Amino acid sequence: MSSHAIRHVRVTPIAFRDPPLLNAAGIHEPWALRSIIEIETDSGLVGINESYGDLPMLESLARAAPALAGLSPWALNDMETRVAALVTPPAQTASEFLGQQVSLAPGTHVSKTMAKVISAFEVAMLDLQGQMAGAPVVDLLGGAARASVPFSAYLFFKYAEHIDKPYAPDPWGEALTPEQLVAQARRMIGEYGFQSIKLKAGALPPAQEAAALLALAQAFPGAPLRIDPNGNWSVATSLAIVEQLRGVLEYYEDPAPGLDGMAAVARACEVPLATNMVVTDLAEFRRNAEMGCPVKIVLSDHHYWGGLRATQRLSLMCQTFGLGLSMHSNSHLGVSLTAMTHLAASVPHLSYACDTHYPWQDDEVIAGGRLRFERGSLRVPTTPGLGVTLDRDALARLHDNYLHCGIRHRDDLAQMRKYDPTFTGQQPRF
């Protein structure tokens, strides 16, 4: 066993093209940041993972990496204790950040630092464990409850091109009208086979977004539909829109800001509410439970919930309190998607198709290139560990992107101000 002791941790920041996707906070910048984590043992095994790539995260990973020296890849509890000792959590709570721009991406909350670093290391250690045990990660998580994991078509309103034209326009074109959005959906569903549809909203006037969703309902009869304004609607707007969408929504994701806002919507709305904004950690889970569970579906994300095992535990908590469970996503590549797939396959209680931004990326860091969906689902790897390895040329190229892209923190608000200097980002906007 000692020959498998961890001797080195390497973190490589990367950047890849991201389209001009609109959301409540503003608009995606031309480059999305991630980090690739490699954990190497004395015996020469390498476990990999993918996580956030903003500067504070990179600094936290660097601060925590010495925690792993000499550890067995099995020693996840030890790793957590050591990371906790090196990464001091800030005094703020996640809820203090709600309503701010970062609330779009719970993974960027400073309060999540410890859970994010633990997750970043845990998945790479599980990859090592799987290689050592000759078993896929899903087996280390209790085995596959399903052979493949369904994802949803994640639609965005978008511009045709980034304002600063950093590279050639993406092939998706503009999507601002219902017709353009339906075309986007047809293209994405045609390529990936998704069976359900999520619309990122909170960007355009709500009536326009509702019209787009109704057009989707007409174009894809029977497909489960969701809309996610990222808390950018008032309670009154949330209730007015859900009335227009009567009979159409599978669930209603974060219409109004804050748990209290969500609770106010829940009191007058039959559609179950989902969230990746107001139940993003255990304290918030408890508060929701103590309020009688106004939020009925938790959109988990192992990147900030503390890892694959922590998300499995969240799953049991959801079962206990009668909550549904699905998965949230940020812009990411194939290592994250593969880890999500192992996790989602191992969670019997997964109640909905998972979110993924994957179709919006056109690059990849794993050997063999882009992962292939079948009817909107990914098959769970059956080879030892995560079952994916790094394409080192791609990694070097994506790292080079990082070095030259000039972005070190995600800032959709500042980016939107380039298009519209009067844009305040104040929420709820509508």
Add this chain to the structure above:
Amino acid sequence: MSSHAIRHVRVTPIAFRDPPLLNAAGIHEPWALRSIIEIETDSGLVGINESYGDLPMLESLARAAPALAGLSPWALNDMETRVAALVTPPAQTASEFLGQQVSLAPGTHVSKTMAKVISAFEVAMLDLQGQMAGAPVVDLLGGAARASVPFSAYLFFKYAEHIDKPYAPDPWGEALTPEQLVAQARRMIGEYGFQSIKLKAGALPPAQEAAALLALAQAFPGAPLRIDPNGNWSVATSLAIVEQLRGVLEYYEDPAPGLDGMAAVARACEVPLATNMVVTDLAEFRRNAEMGCPVKIVLSDHHYWGGLRATQRLSLMCQTFGLGLSMHSNSHLGVSLTAMTHLAASVPHLSYACDTHYPWQDDEVIAGGRLRFERGSLRVPTTPGLGVTLDRDALARLHDNYLHCGIRHRDDLAQMRKYDPTFTGQQPRF
């Protein structure tokens, strides 16, 4: 991997001597029942476990065993699904059983059948996984958060001898007075080195039991003390006794019956309440949480909580709701104790020394004989799997006990009626 497919499940009921220990339900019978589970793979590996041995449990295990045929030992989720399909849960809920004699031993609740069978198989499959991966079970659970697991001295009021004299009297002698109980504690702590003390109560008049606990407090200054009347005291008695024990108790275990009774005690009592009677499954966990957590410490037991991984998940739920966690025990041998030790070592949140009946048994089924405690703690095995194997001669002998002991269901009430035909078992008695 296919060479490790499960091909056979063997369940061997066993019986071993159990002293005449008094409790709220009556008195222990001269023989305690358990089952030894062996799961064998095509490749000849054998994973073992120990569970309940009453006839309904044996029947459930027999009904569920075909579920395992051909499964990979990694396929715990599959196993659970298959077991659920074969073992139909009864309509009754655990709480319907509260106040009845079986409430002493939550593992005997019919409503727990599925969780019990899943646990019985899960531990043996984890033993197989560990052998396949070359890792101790604790590593499959995230690695050791502690190198050894503390247990407490579990004291009982008792008679010197069983009424029907089935075998020579045990060496512990009678314990009905405070002096006799202190002597019992000195002997047990002398042999095992326990650092904390639990007194099983609810058997003698409460004032007599309180006097015994105060004598223990005087004899073992600084040792954490607990008392467990198994819900056999009224709320008024519970409050009167805790007043007498002011400043002495670490926690107060199941003084009054039912969650409502416990909540009534909690409202007027500063000592935290612990339970293995009113929070014994997820539905009861939720009810306690929804009531604002009158019960502050869950005494878990992997045998009826659904296994080692399920208990780890319970641990996170306890953390989330600010609850403490420790472990409950029934009469058992070394396989159960070893599984508890792996589990307890893997749970960072374990807040108290665990219960164990182990000192009351004088027999063993594992190779190498009785497990040895150091300062009241057990070291976590570091060899692959559970790290213990069966002594086949001992297994045959203990199975022979089972065949001849005549007991097929635990019935402390009927046993007590042999001593006192007027004993009704009605609860709360005091």
